[in-house]
Amino acid sequence: MTRLITQLHPEILLPPDAMARVDAAAANSGIDSLGLMLRAGEAVAAAALRHFPGALRFVILCGPGNNGGDGYVAASALARAGAEVCVYSLVETAALKGDAARAQTVCPLPVMAIERFEPKAGEVIIDALFGAGLTRDLPGAVQALIRAIREAGLPVLAVDLPSGIDGATGEIRGEAFEASHSVTFMTRKPGHVLLPGRLHCGSLEVFDIGIPRRIVEAEACSLWVNGPAIWAGHARDSSAQDHKYRRGHVTVFSGPQTATGAGRLSAEAALRGGAGLVTLASPREALATNAAHLTAVMLSAIDDADDLLEWLADTRRTTFVLGPGFGDRQRARAFAEMMGEAGRKLVLDADGITAFTGAAERLNAIFKCDEPRLVVTPHEGEFSRLFPEIAADRSLGKVEKALAAASALGGIVVYKGADTVIAAPDGRAAIEEKAPATLATAGSGDVLAGIIGARLGNGMPAFEAACAAVYQHGQAALRAGRTLTAENLITHLQPD
Template sequence: MRSLKAKPEFLLTPAAMARVDGAAARSGIDSYGLMLRAGEAVAAAALRLYPQALRYVVLCGPGNNGGDGYIAATALSRSGAIVELFSLGDASALKGDAARARADCELAAGAIELYAPMRGDVVVDALFGAGLSRELPDAAQAAVRLITDADLPVIAVDLPSGIDGLTGSVRGKAFRARHTVTFMTRKPGHVLLPGRMHCGSLEVFDIGIPWRIVEAEACALHINDTAIWADHTPRASAEDHKYRRGHLTVLSGPETATGAARLSAEAALMAGAGIVSLASPATALAVNAAHLTAVMLTRIDTASDLAVWLSDSRRTTFVLGPGFGDLDRARQFAIMIGEAGGRLVLDADGISAFKGRAGELQNAFGGSDQRLVVTPHEGEFARLFPEIAADIGMGKVDRTLAAASALSGIVVYKGADTVIASPDGRVAIEETAPPTLATAGSGDVLAGIIGARLANGLPAFEAACAGVHQHAQGGLRAGRALTAETLINHIMPD
């Protein structure tokens, strides 16, 4: 029986799912029975979604995904539908349950190269599933091109063929399915880009593996969701005051580049920080004062000024980088905050200040208690972690984990599939961010939201996850006319 306590949705890697299948078989569950349920679920989806199809074309691959396809073809045929079957490679080389599925299918199969699209076809893609980690074979790539050019609807079994189930990357060519049927849990390739864009609508079908077997393979890879940080969020109390809710300091750039820091500060106030101070150089005090109301304003020009500010034990949380400009001073300030025991969200110019020098951040913020959150986009990630970014064999999740380990801090690798990773191995993927967040100043708002959650007292990983989700949800509420300024008005408690 599953726990009634809310848990974040976990994703199983292809290797973990293979272990689940193996454990189910060893427990005495009929593995062919599981394949039957999977294939029949695909057939049911095809009939439900495309009852008007003139012909169902089932493409079967050389493994268990192909076995699912043979069963789907059999079920479709028994329902009275017209079915054409095509196989990739020599079907006589199939083994195990896939060979049995082929033997039980009475339909003749042609070579995939012989398929000629017809108007009214609906294609069932059972070539390769989530386990694909190599280039799609030439014959399969040719089929993808042919079907794509004909603009035929595709239903994918497990994952569209050509998508790497671990990284979401395209292996040569890949189908763009209208619908995907996967089994038991989603896989990283369903969520990470570009894989997510190839899946269409996604259906997770329970084929009957006991949940205890599935959950035994769950790792620390989750969909970003309120269940990750709910238990760490301080409850509102009548005894609360502004300092108890947390004081966040945002460090401003020069007078010609103050807007980014103000976006961070105003977002932090909306996200729930009790008090937000904008630390401004003297030359920018007037322009900042003209734009601020609830956000406090203070002067910090030099390291000595910052040292005095840090001497107040209530001032423990900072955002540094948006519009800051002076990279040497940014590096100096960040190290001072770390050595003073402060918590820091490092963004934009703050990240660029440590180009190729991530070890300095690790030295300043290292320890078992994570106090550093960095929020790079792709270009900033490459500047801060050049060797990790250059490793083409790593997907986004592995890159972010490697960066978090190298930094001994939390890494928020931004994008439409933002990945948040902790050096202890925990990972969350945000899947709800709308494309409208790709606008100037959006990242500054995110930095402020994460800073507010840190100031509230959340641990760094949970604060980063909460901030990323609040940011995405605000983007959804703001709609198509979103700008960074209007986004702030749509930040709401989770």
């Protein structure tokens, strides 16, 4: 489980470079940096004793930097507690610098070269090799060591982040430890939340080592774990004076007669998600099919641009969802451009995204506005089609790709997956961590598009609306459990 420092504000995620600046700022403010290392290492030792009381021996693997320094402090604390401890170093101790060198000097235990380590039953590994700052592949010898420990089945406690996980992107750098438990300091890092890094951390503890919150917040970028604090104050309160149009009119476009289900899922999700009125805009050929399945969702015939132009004449029709099961990409593009030019809010999904393959700049041009009013919801394949150059840039992680795409689009990007990233053109981003794997089922994306439409229709700003909808979608999936389908997912939607 994760222990958070605070829940009064969105949970900050600090990339490794920002955390390095926090450490430097703390030292420059007069805080003893060795004292911070002592608290960090002792927290690791306490976690080791708490989580692995049956360990026959603790094996501390120390790297060349401050992560290794934390390991030497942990080794000293464990030895004082009476545990059997042995220490192995990746480098000659004479090569250590700064606080890491000081921590090693006062450690009473002998330090052996890491090449001498051979896993034995009953040992617990404390990984203090590299932590969150890793940006390159691990050395071959370390990769081989990780494989040997994995094959031996020994539990691992990771200091900061399992070695081999890129703290900024969550990617695996050659090999990575699969920790049973991890201890990090002050805040989580993106690598703790993004995949596959999240799957390697085990249970996670965030320990406050005493750096003032003002220093942490001064270096924080606008990157958070997705949660209700992000949209607090933006949710629309119910009023006795409400009527259905005040709560928002959402129009969802249906596909042709043989592909109506996706649009209905979006429409029903929008209604359940809080819109006051939802209309399914259906081709005439599909009216009877849709009418047979709808009750509270309204139904209207819209076949072509003239029909849509007439529909847009009513300014109360503010919010649209286009793409689920739509099929006709040429018509999807024309409809999207009409809504952009009419100043409407749009959730663009599925076929609507594909209709603009490689043409994000066109969407930017037609939806350009001081306050974003376009939300796109691509999965990985759709993201590659809409933003091919960004998707192909291997130097970028998922957060960086989503932010670059949002900037290019001038709108909100919901980059879907088990670690969905919501990004805004002003540089804000959030990562959803609670959505379960059961959402990998047909129609769940259509439901999400409808919920976003509802939140937009309620008047919530686009970034906050997307964050709230992604969270609401994941919470409904958790309530639905292992029998989740897109249809019963809708029935589990609750205000969040």
